[in-house]
Amino acid sequence: MRYVIFNWVHPDDAAAWEAMSPEEQAEDVERHRAWFRKFGEKVVGGEELDEPRTVKALRRGRQAEGIVVTDGPYVETKEILGGFVIVEAADMDEAVAMAREWPSLAGQPNATVQVQPVYTR
Numbered sequence: 045m046r047y048v049i050f051n052w053v054h055p056d057d058a059a060a061w062e063a064m065s066p067e068e069q070a071e072d073v074e075r076h077r078a079w080f081r082k083f084g085e086k087v088v089g090g091e092e093l094d095e096p097r098t099v100k101a102l103r104r105g106r107q108a109e110g111i112v113v114t115d116g117p118y119v120e121t122k123e124i125l126g127g128f129v130i131v132e133a134a135d136m137d138e139a140v141a142m143a144r145e146w147p148s149l150a151g152q153p154n155a156t157v158q159v160q161p162v163y164t165r
Contacts, residue, residue, distance in 0.1 A: 091130065094161040100140050102157045104149060111144050136161070 080087060096116055105112040133139035139159045148155035
């Protein structure tokens, strides 16, 4: 069986990382690299996601409004992140257009699809 490890980062932790010296950040990166060296044979894929400010969330609108697109990963906590699909798209607009056609948006009244770019350096 395969499992996805989603790394949820608290905003305070992200701010603390940004405040670290370059040496401390390098030490943190090395700890991550050590984890990947240890478990690399079991890693089959994954991506680091870009910052929440770049996310788009899609929901069915109320009273025949169609699909509503909002900024940010503002999904209610009662919802479950069920997985992710990686797509190639020219830009956010194309990715959102693809997400609008996600099957659950048509068949599940409370479905939410979130579009988030992969972090690139």
